[in-house]
Amino acid sequence: MKKLLAFLCICMQLVPLWGQAVSRISNGVKVEAGTVCVELECFSPSIIRVKKYPSGKIPEKHSLSVVKRPENVKYKLQEKDNRITLITSELSVSLDIAKDQVCFTDKDGKVLLAEKPSSVGFTPFDDAGMSTYKVRQSFRLDADEAIYGLGQHQQGRMNQRNQTMVMRQVNMEIYIPLIHSVKGYALFWDNYSATTFTDNEQGMTFESEVGDLCDYYFVYGGGADGVVAGLRDLTGQAPMFPLWSFGFNQSRERYVSQDELVGVVKKYRDLQIPLDGIVQDWRYWGEDHADWNAIEFRNPLFPNPKKMLDEVHSLNAHAMISVWPSFGPATNPYKDFERHNKLMSHETFPQNSGVKVYDAYDPVARDIYWKHLNEQMFSIGMDSWWLDATEPEHNPIKEEDYDYQTYLGSFRKVRNAFPLVSVGGVYDHQRTVASDKRVFILTRSAFAGQQRYGAQSWSGDVVAAWDVLRNQISAALNFSLSGIPYWNSDIGGFYTANHFPGGVKNPAYQELYVRWMQFSVFTGMMRSHGTNTPREIFQFGNRGDWAFDAQEKMINLRYRLLPYIYSASWDVTSKGGSLMRALFSDFPTDKKVLDLGDEYMFGKSILVAPVTSTSRSRSLYLPEGTRWIDFWTGEMQDGGREITRNAPIDIIPLYVKVGSIIPVGPSVQYATEKPWNNLQIRIYPGADGEFILYEDEGDNYNYEKGKYTTIRMTWNDRKKQFTIYPCEGGYDGMLQERNFRITLVDGQDGLGLDNESQTVNVVYKGKKLNIKLL
Template sequence: MKTFFSLLLFCVSGFLGVFAQGYQQTESGVKITSQGMDVEVTFYSPSIVRVLKYPTGKYPDKQSLSVTMQPKALSVNTLFTDGVVSLTSTHLTVQLNLETGKVFFKDLLGNLLFTEKDYGTQFTEINYPSGKRYIVRQAFLLEPDEVIYGLGQQQGGKMNQRNQRLFLRQENMKVCIPYIASVKGYGVFWDNYSPTTFTDNRQETSFESESGLCSDYYFMYGGSGDGTVAQMRLLTGQAPMPPLWTFGFWQSRERYKSQEELLNVIKEYRRLGIPLDGIIQDWQYWSTDNAYWNAMEFGNPEFPDPQGMLDKIHAQNVHAMISVWANFGPKTKPFATLKEKNMLIPVDTWPHKSGVHPYDPYHPEARDIYWDYLDKGIFSLGMDAWWLDSTEPDHFNIRDRNFDLPTYLGPWRDVRNAFPLMSNKGVYEHQRAMASDKRVYILTRSAFAGQQRYAANTWSGDVDSRWDVFRKQIAAGLNFTVCGIPYWNTDIGGFFSHKLYPKGIKDDAYKELYVRWLQFGTFTPMMRSHGTDTPREIYQFGSRGEWAFDIQEKFINLRYALLPYLYSTAWDVTKNNGSFMRALFMDFPQDKNVYDLDNEFMFGKSFLVVPVTDPMYVNRDREITIGQTKKQSVYLPSSDWYDFWSGDRIAGGRQIERETPIDLIPVYVKAGSILPLGPEVQYATEKKWEHLVLRIYPGKDATFVLYEDENDNYNYERGAYTEIMITWDEKEQTLTIGERMGQGFDGMLKKRRFIIQLPDGKVSKIVSYSGRRLKIKL
């Protein structure tokens, strides 16, 4: 009997011990009830933690639209002390206060990384016409001088996103992603798709969403800018390889009004010997009647032979992209099919008051229907790429936003900001399922977290042709790519030019703006000329010997010389979660002078680019005056640098003045870089890289991985590619070209020559390479 009571007492005390602590151990975390809510902390990986909070007993049955990662069973050490449960993985510690429900994060040394505010979670019940929801608010505390980036693409020109209030709802020119990344090496993704207000002030940093059932965010610790991007990609998906040709030059206009006009553009580029890889057909190829908006077929009589047009484009080694929208006119076949199945969202969109409505991209069958018409009407002709326009989408009727309209996933308010993610998803997944010989490539006007997995390159929208707007694109693009989406670009020259430049290309003031914008575009993931009012083809600006023509030709040719660097950087993005446009804190985290620079960036890991974003050479009479060279102030981060144009070596960690004649912008190469340069070509695949320049920038040890594959299919996913690791040993002054790695591919070069250059462009040595390791003493 005594033994029985002793055993009973042991069991009861053990039972009370677990529940007295007030938490429940889960497979990869803990769960508690506190302050009228359930709190779940779950490790998705040693570096990624999900924090989910909801009113007690009201578990939200939520499937994330952005997050693709699933939690895995992990070995997490749990310790309970003084009302706080601590969970420690191999990378960080998460602590949860059982009384307040507050969560905070520390590194393994015990340093505080990020913390919620005490009692910072709020659920305010609201009765929308579509049903009951909560306004969900989560507040955090940052260090007073902590610098953060992200929030998608905003047009305020700010690099550091502190001390502001932003309303995050998708619009033209405004991409809203509720994500922040800190210079301390962590990122936070607020997983809510309704319109959300971000606030940062002295009291707190918070996300407040108009509709939700829970507070749901992911904390990612990468330890650095690159590490945080890698964690975001691990959480939301990897970026596939674009085709090689997409890194060439693109010409576009709003719009080519006939197939003859479009074909003549290509003909003129080829006649002039100006490289070109992509041509874009904008809207109204379907009809000029808005009732047939986005019919997904050629109905305009000015395009009488679309198949013949595509064949002629391809015969000249150019690729075609076409504008496709997320909405349909009332007389189109897709509209009729979608309306019958109740798969339209009946709001007023562009074109305004034309009866055009967006489709419901949240519905799997609606995405099937969308692709079916796109395939039969356009893809089957041999179209190469998609311009998915208005993927926010445009939404008029400001006073009556109709956010209570139903979608497949519930009220539109609940999923509003994820519209571009789902729309791009439909096109990507359907083309991938249908064709493996042609990589999906999408140009799109909006984005949401995770969109990198759908081969989408987002452009900054219909921006004005103004110098101040031009400069703001730099910060907009850098903050966007910090969110883990590497491919971004902008309309070279700005979309709307007529407001300030009614004479267009006849105005020297516009020419100066355009060539400066094009110089910037050379160092973005997609070099694309586009706009309305003013035709942008190079020959519109004059002919050879005229400054506006010659500068464009110079930078277009530079773009093609950089193709080996660009394509290898793309591989680094896909394989190693790298980035093209890099905010300077990513490469110089200890240099606080770079934290808020809004007009400089790294392009890949070698180039420092400083676009010229102020007019210098147009006088008050709007005439060009290039006789006296002007200068621009440049901050060189803490490193040694080489002037790309002169080869001069310059010490960093200081401000300098660089002469900026109209035909160049400040570009520097980091000491300890290896830069591969390709041959002169008229299109990306015209010549194989049989004679490849390797320009060595000494000063530090350097490594570069040269990547090659079949350029435009998915065989690389099965190993059909090669890598050549090239290293520079600074101490030994020795270049090593490593053994060619990988299983190889059809058309692979078995032999080639490397022309080794110094920073001034002078040839040092020429070596033959057949795939075996070479060591060259310089």
Template sequence: MKKFNLTLLLIVCLAVLGHAQAYQKTDLGIKSIVDSTAIEIQVYSPTTIRIVKSLKEVPFTKESLSVIKEPQKTAFSVKQDGDLIIVKTAKIDVSLNKQNGKVSFFSKKAGNLLSEESSAVFTDFNDVGNKTYSVSQTFKLNQDEDIYGLGQHQHGKMSQRNTKFNMVQSNKDDYVPFFVSTKGYGLFWDNYSPTLFEDTPEATLFKSEVGDCVDYYFMFGESMDGSIACMRDLTGQAPMFPLWTYGFWQSKERYKSQNEVVGVVKKYRELGVPLDGIIQDWQYWDSNYLWNAMEFLSPQYRDPKRMIENIHNMNAHIIVSIWSSFGSKTKQFQEMEPKGMLLDFGTWPLSGIDVWPPRRDYLSGAKAYDPFNPEARDIYWKYLNKGLFSLGIDGWWMDSTEPDHMNPKPTDFDNKTYLGSLRKVRNAYPLMTVGGVYENQRKASSDKRVFILTRSAFAGQQRYGANTWTGDINSTWDALRRQIPAGLNFTLSAIPHWNSDIGGFFANAYNNTDGDGTATKNPSYQELYVRWMQFGAFCPMMRSHGTQISREIYHFGEKGEPVYDAIVKAIELRYSLLPYIYSTSWEVTNKQGSFMRALAMDFDDKKVRNMNNEYMFGTSILVAPIVNAQYTSEKAVKSNEYSGWEKTNSEDDRKTLPAVDFTQPKSTKVYLPAGTAWFNFWTGEKIDGGQEITTETKIDMIPLYVKQGSIIPFGPQVQFATEKNWESLLIRVYPGANGEFTLYEDENDNYNYEKGAYSTITFKWNDKSKTLTISDRKGSFSGMLNNRKFKVELAGKDSTYKDVEYKGKATSVKLNSQTR
């Protein structure tokens, strides 16, 4: 009997000892080993958990390129319940199953949020002589769950369920391995190599070609907005853009002289059409052998400093095209090549001669540089600063930041970068090259906010003052339709600034003869361009651009003609909304907000979950762009970033086109989300949500609806963003629910706001008492208005208004049907 008791005691002791050694508690969470896999759960905050899995006894170091947050000291507890080791924070529970190594995430309110479907998989991989692994992890999503984000794609879908991507950055697809769920969480897969993402009803997979470990972050923001906020907290906040970047921008491929560039701005000023910026595209450096020399070397730009001064004297701004590659005769190439800072694979431009198709017998020798090398980033900035920034250039159009990878070979990814093979870091290329310019300019000056327009992006790029555009897309209705979900999913990837080429990039198919530019008189293209312009007015950047057609407004007609007037109306609408847009920009910076908002972010309405043709702009305005031809027939154009340069049209394209009457009214269907009522922006009509309606449209009208309870400020009519101060603003209240809006103002173009140099005025609407309360102004800055007038208007078919004198102190105004 004693022997039995002793044996039993030994078994119990061993069992207890086994449990005691099941995990090791650390300052950040726990470490444990399941079979051959070392698993670490790290608590970054009450809402953010990092999971790291690696093969035990295989040492490695991992320094994230995207994540800049250090784990904050967070209270958490650990307990073991059978096979489960549970880490608890104030917001979420994380369990590790000791039998199979699976990790699951829970919340008290929502229950199970996400679970791994299987344990991590490590497959031996030889990465140019470096023994490493291909890594993968599967997750189990709920059947009725929708996910969004994962970057920018041209597939036209809103929800990313049942999709498959081979994530390698390209001209028109920018991959960000982060998604948000309708269940209120986000997931970031922290890997930079080519990665397969695949979602099926059975499992959701991330599989990366190279990785020493599985490394991902789970964020429970309790909503999509909250999870985006967690991602920005993890990877960096979005700085303020200058006010002038939110005006209208004119561009084309390409202006060929400084006289032409200055002449375009001058013509806009003569016409009285608002304009804030013009963009100089490529080849101002002259020869392709001097590609991206970052100097005005072309004889057509004899005095670039004077050109810039002339533009500034007309109260406009200029940004110029710079690239990630350098021609073989540039100073940059000559300095970087001996130091091993250039990558050897096919990139733009292939030919040293500016012809299409490229002459392969006269190769340019251009090579992309290695932005992972800090010295290379400094050399890049040295020449950019000397050749362009010192002249007064206002911003950077960073083209080909993915970068262009032409005629790919299997060995291209074997290129050695500062951080290992190109294969290992491929997708983070845009993050590093854009980040190098931002960080160096911030060191050089705080007087001018960094503004970058770029073609590619990766997780964390929002911290670098960059606005991403969708690349070289076709000028078709189908391409326009695809831009809406592309921009929304990009926003849901936690990067708020986005735009597309208004009118599409490749438009030659609309010319009546070979590349003669007559597409601007072609009704088919005119209609497409107007509708794209109206959509562009409700994007974070409003920019007209493309090849084979001059996009300036005066090529589309003249004042009094329907197409011309419709373009002007869209631009002027954009400018009237600048106080709303700039205040939304502050929400993006200060409260992790978003400009373009998928309807699922704001409405608990299953009908909007996969809606890809409507969105909110800010929190108040529902935008339903016209994305189907109403006056002409749709033209299908099939081309890509290589074939699109072909300038020969078919015989069908050369036919005389019939006249079109753009004055006739049309109609379209719009779905108004449930849970609120809506006001027709143009008529003031109030309509209940939760229904699809048919609304009248005209060529100069984009369907817009404003949510009840909204407060929107409207600015004065101007020719450029800062022409007039906001001394007299229209404040329009949309009744039916309580509402609040904060008007933000600062010095418009420096970083003094980071030191507190800004002011806010909060407007609160009490719907029951029909009273608008204007708060005390908070904060101050140089040039701030101390006194001003507000024209407060109650929206509706029979709008009412009252003038209010405001001197920075709280005041209230009561509005009713008798108010005038």
């Protein structure tokens, strides 16, 4: 009792310090320093929230991105030399009161990040009649400090230093006010209004149009994986996608009838080309703009949508439907939203057609949105959602449109978070009505925390061009480093007409398309889509034609790698991992990879170097600290040097890190056609290695209840011993016995996936096995 009373006295104590007021608050400290009040709050030993606001005005704020609640963190407070220091087991955070400067250091005293002195700014601002501020804060970065993140951008930058960026969501640009430093920390600026990011010789600054306070989170991870895991801890974990979604998905703008859509699936089956998803783009609702996005099959060429979906399912495929957040005035959703006063004021695409966006910030509006999705689509068997234009699209933009009062304040105040709340509404509602079908959402925009909603983004309506293809790589990696693990792009680029007249019949376009498809094998979703020309594989010719054969090879490669990809996805869900990995994530001491934005790791074993030109060779860098084995030939290469790899049209340069263990699945026509009871296990010798094979029921949420299995595998390189550990976990229908074909990749032969010249076959029944490989 005495200890409790003493603690309460400390918590309530106001300590005068140099004319200031310092008080302990829950999980931190509050300092009233002149005209500004500063709060430092521990969310964990490695996550600190910093709030600053004008004294006497304590703002209330519920974060849209942050879902973590502060932990009961053990910390110490020190007061010395006009400085308050909060110390956890991982960090020290100090506030120099005279300079109004917060500084973050690690437990060894190394400075990680510091604010510029007296650089917080609150400029009074009238936001549609509400008195608030334009807010800013500046920071000091090391001169050679590389930073990443900020969302997804198309300028081809990897390192995001030395630029100015006006962050307002638009097609092809996803703005997330978050930087990820090579020093092992992230800073998330928790503001949803348009924000200008600036980095120059004077410092790095976030300046937002609207804010009642300066509010940011400092996340320390020690390295890229730790940072990303911390961001997930802060903003939400990524659930598992259905296994089928990692297969090949076909789309175009657009299938004009249900017969055409089903016919495409049948054609793939007839050709024995693997396929798991078919996508219906717009105008299934009809051609009149007044019917825009009716979320109904009003188009007479879709007379029986349930039959269409039943036929797709009977062919062992899945369907995705395009839905927008905007509605034409003749649609039932529009009328429903209007009746409840839930339509925003501005018009959007198509221009001058009366189409308006719903107020996704309002829970009632999200209920209405889902009601129509559920009644018209989900109830008849639709498998997944393509939530297009979630920026949302704004055409034309007028400043007064931002005055519109959403459920959470002016549109100006919450503009950039629209995709987060709109996508989140669909996820939350589907989870309440079904547990046997995982939510799978494809969306054009995103904001911090969106990974928790079963969504992955694509890069928007990009143009078919070689430089655009190259820029997709750094765009994807920076997006991943912003904390959102799944990303993809339209294979071949959305627009083709200006660059490649003739489309699929143009050999120049065929080459670009094949190279883009090779890249897409190693992204979150392998998805063909675009306008101006159809994209199905049979549009490119027949077997024996190079463009056809190269695509078939890549689609089959994707399916053979599904055990590796799905296990990597479990690492994303269970450990806050990343699928597309910037090279510095795995090789932080190699200075040459810090600004390398055209190659990456896919999972923790495979280095991917996409071909992004018409050349038949590719220069690439193999990071130091390990050796590398050519995926296609088995040839060993030393790291720490640049090499040139021949790249004929059917080859994408791939290198596997020594010590890797890669499971290879069967040849299939769809992801779940065959159980994984006969897997090839490829061992890449040269270092010790470990892999965890993950399996579950594929398309429900039983894994959240512990219904899944993991099988740990290790390779001892010195002893040449491969060990398979006892199977952990279980679920209904799990395999009780399987055959593992263990292949040692030693560079002696050509090593395509079917080469098993040095293979040991073992029967695994869930018990530990030790296998000696000579």
